[in-house]
Amino acid sequence: MRNSTVRAVNHLTTRWAAAQAPAGDTSSVFTAAGVWPLLALLADGSGGAARAELAHALGIPAEAAAGAARELLAALAGVRGLRTATGLWAKAGLPLEEDWSAKLPAGARGMLTGNPDADAKTLDAWASDRTGGLIERMPVLLDEHSLLVLASALALRLRWIQPFDEAYGEPFAGPWAGRPVRTLVRSTSLLDRVRVAHGPSGAVTLLEVVGTAGVDVHLVLGEPEAPVGDTLTTAIAAVTKALPATGASLLPDGSPGPGLAVAAVAAYSPEPRLDIETVAFEVRSEHDLLDHARLFGLEAATDSDRGHFPGISSQPLAIASARQSALARFHAEGFEAAAVTAFGAAAGCAPTRPRYRARRAEVYFDRPFGFLTVHRTSRLVLAAGWVAEPDSP
Structure with a gap:
């Protein structure tokens, strides 16, 4: 097009x-x-x-x-799907x-x-x-x-390239605090799936959730008091490359964006890791x-x-x-779960110390946030919206 x-x-x-x-x-x-x-x-x-x-x-x-x-x-x-x-x-x-x-x-x-x-x-x-x-x-x-x-x-x-695990939890703060919600969690070594852009009402955190059919969903979290319009328009500019956004691999340690924490930590592997926690939702x-x-x-x-x-x-x-x-519905559809349980016993010894310093990032969508559905090749925004209420168990 x-x-x-x-x-x-x-x-x-x-x-x-x-x-x-x-x-x-x-x-x-x-x-x-x-x-x-x-x-x-x-x-x-x-x-x-x-x-x-x-x-x-x-x-x-x-x-x-x-x-x-x-x-x-x-x-x-x-467009497939x-x-x-x-x-x-x-x-x-x-x-x-x-x-x-x-x-x-x-x-x-x-x-x-x-x-x-x-x-x-x-x-x-x-x-x-x-x-x-x-x-x-x-x-x-x-x-x-x-x-x-x-x-x-x-x-x-569409289905996710990497599915989520589904759990249930309660946010600790914000308008959803103390409420049971359907939580979706997963981890990836690709730190730059999360990025931060800056607009008229401050920083906006964007998480790219990659679909299998050339269409991705971007979850968007602005500052707590930012108007919805400012958060969404900043995100649209970022996903369409009209506004620069910095990936987590280049962000400073601390809290460089809403809902985002970045740090270098002692680890047993040098591989970076991004831990993601969001909520399932349905919006009509x-x-x-x-x-x-x-x-x-x-x-x-x-x-x-x-x-x-x-x-x-x-x-x-x-x-x-x-x-x-x-x-719009966002959930863990297509996700399949399996479990392996093992009991082992052996002579114990002192645990080894972590040998590496690794980059870690955590992003949480535990208060109202936006979303954009984007065709990956053309950058056409197919749908946009706002999640004021998450799905409950």
């Missing part, structure tokens, strides 16, 4: 992240990669003020939008401009009957099928006046994009007193609904 398109989608993700509630007391997940292609297809058929607003939100000219949307969706379809789909449903008798229809990505084409209940069942079945049951309902408001629905679906499933979100109409370039397009999409239909059209349902 083109670098210019990746930058445009990531810019929309950054702006959406910046608009998140600052306190971080609510979990959320959102994917601009699912919204951007639809905005691009609308921009291609728009006119007047709506066209200018959509182009600004997209970050590319409206005349190039449809081609960029098709290219992006085709590239996403090639990621399913994508688009769909268009129009009311019988609605004339669609052939030039616009011909530019649509391949996908479902259907008809709206004008019966909201029947149409909702059809659309819900499509959403569930295209996401493997992860999203069960189409997030659109339907009534007998609905003329057109344009939708996209993305569903990602419902977003009304019209709550941030300016962000998505939809202010003018919602004015129902006039039509805004002459390139889509000769019948005047305005945006009546724009919503997203999203889900």
Whole structure:
């Protein structure tokens, strides 16, 4: 996929992240990669003020939008573990401009009957099928006046290169203190899986959890009082290489980042080690994009007193609904456990002293934190979110 398109989608993700509630007391997940292609297809058929607003939100000219949307969706379809789909449903008798229809990505084409209940069942079945049951309902408001629905679906499933061990524990401090949580732990010799970047609200710690299908998840911990938007936007800049981040192998001893401790310790092996402790989580979100109409370039397009999409239909059209349902789960799926127990007895002797000084790092995600799902090759941010509540046993 083109670098210019990746930058445009990531810019929309950054702006959406910046608009998140600052306190971080609510979990959320959102994917601009699912919204951007639809905005691009609308921009291609728009006119007047709506066209200018959509182009600004997209970050590319409206005349190039449809081609960029098709290219992006085709590239996403090639990502292992990621399913994508688009769909268009129009009311019988609605004339669609052939030039616009011909530019649509391949996908479902259907008809709206004008019966909201029947149409909702059809659309819900499509959403569930295209996401493997992860999203069960189409997030659109339907009534007998609905003329057109344009939708996209993305569903990602990946396994960790190195699985976690699952345990149960209780954080000692912070908003989760004293609460039982599903804890995930593992160790690696790759210290630079954890890095620290600096943004407007201080240091941000990023942990890269590598997936098997070319898609990784980055867990993101900011300073305790940092606004969510600052933490997420700093992390997005770091994972997309727009902002430098320093790996733990080069960080000073002490606590160089939130939740992170680094030290040189006496050890029996010279190999470095990074110990990781985080929590399992499941986050579901419902977003009304019209709550941030300016962000998505939809202010003018919602004015129902006039039509805004002459390139889509000769019948005047305005945006009546724009919503997203999203889900994210982080757990130890695919992890298999085995145990070996041995009892031995021998003549004892004094223990040997550690012979080496080795680099050790520990990172803990035991209070609210963010996450980013990133395509490793292109650096496209597929999804972003915030974990206010961990999974309980």
